[in-house]
Amino acid sequence: MTAADLGPATIDVFLLNGIHGGVPRGLWQSVSHNRVHALQRNRITAVRAIHSVFTTILGAPSRESDTTTAASESAEVLVVAPYLDVVVFDIVSRSKPTGRVDIYAPDTLWPLNDSSAGVERVHLGDTLVAVTVHRPAPGQWLFRVPAGRLHVKIFSQQFFARGMLLYPSVGTAPRQHDEVGIAYRLVDSNGTPMLELPEYPLSLSLMLVTPAGAHVPTAMVRVRASAPATFIVAHSIACHRAGRYWTDVRITTRNINGRELAIFHDHWSGFTVTPAERIDCRVRAFRTSTVAMGMWTWPTRIAIDCRDEARRRVDWYSLDTGPAPQWLRLAVYREDHLTPNRAAFHVRNGVLEAHIEGAAAPGRYRLHLSAERALLPETYNVCFTPADVAFEQTPPVTWIAIAIFISAAAACLLVRGLTRRPRT
Secondary structure (H helix, E strand, C coil): CCHHHHCCCCCCEEEECCCCCCCCHHHHHHHCCCCEEEECCCHHHHHHHHHHHHHHHHCCCEEEEEEECCCCCEEEEEEECCCEEEEEEEEEECCCCCCCCEEECCCCCCCCCCCCCCEEEEECCCCEEEEEEECCCCEEEEEEECCCCCEEEEEEEEEECEEEEEECCCCCCCECCEEECCEEEEECCCCCECCCECCECCEEEEEEECCCCCEEEECEEECCCCCCCEEEECCCEEECCCEEEEEEEEEEEECCCCCEEEEEEEEEEEEEEECCEEEEEEEEEEECCEEECCEEECCEEEEEEEECCCCCECCHHHHCCCCCCCCEEEEEEECCEEECCEEEEEEECCEEEEEEECCCCCEEEEEEEEECCCCCCCCEEEEEECCEEEEEECCCEEHHHHHHHHHHHHHHHHHHHHHCCCCC
16 A cells, blocks of 8 residues: 555644654655654654644644742643633643643632543643543633642643534525524533623624525524524525535634634535426416395405426426325415414316305405425425405305395385485
């Protein structure tokens, strides 16, 4: 096997004290694409190099500082950024053994200990202590070294929380011409939403990359407090082109100095839009008069004229197996309350007509039409215009009212005839 067989993989090779492990140094350089790090016995240099690699590969920023102790106790302050999932403090000493270094979280009086929640302490030999803190509090962390001559370096590797595309979710494939909503959330490594800190407000910017390669800036807004660190698009996005859409997301905040701080950059999430032919259906509502139980009523009739992208009328039998489409959903609301209804469908001259029973009582009505996606063939996407049709029903006219009206009119004519004076 040669280095070319490994492809462009990123490999970092660390050679301690110039030892090649019996392999020529040139081969290590070829395998790692010249990413060979020659480390001496200086442990501080080794830890610094390892932190540099983590920063390059994972984007996890690293900080380091010196703490030099004299006859009295000394302290060092490191600033921890907000919205961290994990921070790792590596305390390295050139002497043996490593002296005690007390770590104080912001606004605390007692140092961390091994029993503190979310704290893990590992001694790596005599001169290196790694302290891992999960969900650390942002702000100034204090490292205090008791009296004694001990030269240490404190390295911090900070791993920010990550973002997650909530919707469209994995396994959900919008169809071409859909109006797609996008939701995004900041979570920790367990998928738990991060609580937004009032003193560190979050900002999220989204650049949607279309299958054609266009970059579309998309406005995002926060959702209510019940969904922390969650953003949704201000307006749904019309996906008229099938293919892969990439969501380039940047989440930022402000540090304690008021400067912009990058929390997370996601340029590998996205969703796929499947090909589908758009079917535009124009909806009209009518009222037809009928006589029932001695009353004139006005049941509702709707006409649905559907055309394809070439403006040709759609054959309803190509969308379903009969004149009553199983995928068509019709909801009737009276005074904004869902009302039981029944509809009879038939096709006339290529137009689907429906007579709706249950919308004859007086009041304000709204009809809402939608397509049941699971029952609609995958190659179609039906859009109703308008999707909501509003109308008002007036009280019905009864035979008694008509008889009273005729009698009143006849009486008026009779009285007028009797009171008319003859001409002389």
